[in-house]
Structures are given as C-alpha cells and as structure tokens.
Amino acid sequence: MAERRPNPIFTIAPDVNNETLLVHACETLASASVMASELAFILEGPKCNLALGIQQMISLAELSVNRVLDHVDPQ
Numbered sequence: 684m685a686e687r688r689p690n691p692i693f694t695i696a697p698d699v700n701n702e703t704l705l706v707h708a709c710e711t712l713a714s715a716s717v718m719a720s721e722l723a724f725i726l727e728g729p730k731c732n733l734a735l736g737i738q739q740m741i742s743l744a745e746l747s748v749n750r751v752l753d754h755v756d757p758q
Contacts, residue, residue, distance in 0.1 A: 701755055702752070702755050702756055705748055705751060705752040705755060706752065708748050709745060709748045709749055709752060712741055712742075712744055712745040712748060713745060715741045716738055716741045716742055716745060719734050719735075719737045719738035719741060720734075720735075720738050722734045723735045723738060
C-alpha cells in the first residue's frame with residue numbers, strides 16, 4: 684500500500700488544542716445536520732429516507748463529540 688499523506692492545503696495548525704478542535708467538529712456536525720434535514724424536505728421517497736438516515740448518523744456523531752467535549756471541559 685502507498686503511504687498516505689494528507690494534502691497540506693487542509694492542515695490543522697499543530698498548536699490548536701483538543702477543546703477547540705472538538706468545538707469546531709461539533710459546530711460542523713450541527714451545520715451538516717441542518718443541511719441534511721433541509722435536503723430531506725426537498726426530496727421524496729427513498730431519497731428523502733436516505734437524507735434522513737444521513738442526518739441521523741450526523742446527529743449520533745454530534746452526540747459523541749459533545750460527550751467527549753463534556754469530559755474535556757466539564758461545565
């Protein structure tokens with residue numbers, strides 16, 4: 684297998700802390716959830732169900748990130 688090298692155009696600064704990364708991930712997932720939900724209302728039938736399934740997966744990932752964020756920075 685070829686060595687995997689990330690494209691440097693999309694590199695996260697090495698000094699960004701975990702809390703900041705988690706907050707950004709949570710905000711990105713929340714935005715993706717809204718987009719998938721809006722798309723589902725435009726679609727019909729199986730395509731609507733697919734968009735709702737994607738939205739559900741995004742929501743589950745968002746819950747996981749929020750749980751980790753709670754452990755990093757308990758309120």
